Amino acid sequence: MKRQRPALLAILAAAALGLGAPAARAQPLDQMSVLATDLKPQPYPPFTAVKLSDDLWQIPGSGSNSNVMVLVTDEGLILVDVKYDYQYDDLIKVIREKVSTKPIKFVIDTHYHADHSGANVRFLKDGVQVISSIPGREDILAKKQPGAPVGMAPANVTFTGEMRLYLGGKEVRIRHYGPGHTNSDVVVYFPQDRVICVGDLAHIGDLERGGQYPLIDYIAGGSIGGWIERLNSILADYKFDRVMSGHGTLGTPADIVAYRDILERVRTDVRAFLADGTKTQADLRTHLNKGPLHWPDPGFAMVRGLHGLYADLKP
């Protein structure tokens, strides 16, 4: 859940109107009305498949849905993220036509948001093992995402720390570090290709259209400090040449550094603004929009992150 389209702005504005009153304490904005519309089925450009190496294919995000990575092995396929439920048929079609006809053995959810995990329910019906962090399951069961499609299904395999899959001579490492974009984010590493998938822990490319406004999902345990730590850990713990973020284009380790710096800038700026202890949440909202960060208002970063940032960073 990263992008926002201009068509939504009117709805977002209307939803935000009732929320102008300054609050002494951190208050979540009314997200249900803001986000429900975005998660309903919408038209999307046809899926394509991009070959990264002999065994890795990207099914790029198309509209608001996530990037998907497909690992091809002799014994079957492993998918990282699966887009929305209503896009399942098209996802399968592009994989079958362009990538491989081998059976899909594992699906890995990078986090609980519906644009990444929505189609779990279909893969589970096919008997595929769906893997997420423990919060990745709990957040779906607790319906933490406002307006998420009904009938979402969580992973049937969860873990803490690290899991490794060995299929057809290939290895995949799945790691859950802790809170960041949400509390459920996992990174998926393909050591033989030196490729890492970081889900929405980064947004590479297309920065003007949303990547510079990080969506910190405080409602589901996200944290700006945790997020910065996550990216530092990824840089320290993995040898990778290419990285796929949940949305946007493929990148390199330099893009992870750049995104970490965006988050650092947000934290430094918000901390400095709140430092004298007199500011309200409404003051911060104005500052985020009119100050050096230029967060759109309304916008997803504002709607999901404002109250949490305020509570988290006020002195």
Place this chain on the structure above:
Amino acid sequence: MHNFRIGVVKTLAAAVAMAALGFGTAAHAQQGQAMDFAKLQIKTTKLADNLYVMEAAPGVGNVMMLTGADGVLLIDSMFPQLHDKLMAAIRATGATGPVKYVINTHLHGDHTAGNGLFAKDGTVIIAQDSVRRRMLLPKSELTPAYPPENVPTVTYNDRMTLHFDGEDIELIHPPAAHTDGDTIVYFKKANVMHVGDLPASFRFNNIGVNDGGSVDGMIADGKLVMKLANSQTKIVPGHLGPVVGFKEITIQDTMFQTVRDRIAKMIKQGKTLEQIVAAEPTKDFNEGRLGGNITPARWIGLIYTDLTRRMKK
């Protein structure tokens, strides 16, 4: 005389190495030399609506089975020579689904040798990281070779949970005890726990002193099991089941501590392994514990190896 003594020491050292290898339980039987598999029958015990224990012999790891709409989940896999009998026992309960998972409690052959025949049919084999790492190590004087088809293909390092057949199945990796890749499997809803070869049933447990295990780890994890479980939990031991409780674990724990302390004291007094074996430090515990595959002499050897290695460090 001197030469004779060296000979005895060498023989004992070899015996210790063999015991550490799990000869008689794991490596030996893995090649099918120690057990007459044709004679073995599988005994099935029902623990809950959809949960069973399957036992074949003291030297064969106890298998647990969960069955339901999603299929069959097994803990440990016996030996390939018992595969058909195990499958027949599974089907005899009325379970019709495919065997989707085998979870290994640890790497020893008496628990994993049957993996390959399941994996061939598409079963996912799950274990803690160290199980895979150690099974892939080259065969050495102290560790046997593990056939590649038995190596787990899904591993975890800390905890993992499966949601399967309406049950929540927790895989818990405790601090190193029997090996450094042990898994405790807890069926939360049924309140049943398979503890692999951690202290549970009355026997002299093998201690995987060449697989990262230790007597102190065994003592600590026996206590840990009683924290993770509750007094109502049905605890399935790796051997000699089908079910024990806190009472048996507490008694085993006392036995482990008492014998460890006796052996440690004799080592400090400068006693040799054969002198310690001759002193029979397990004597008052032998009754009721000779049904397993590890004799008191072997068990003393394992503890001696573990303690003397630690003292050297």
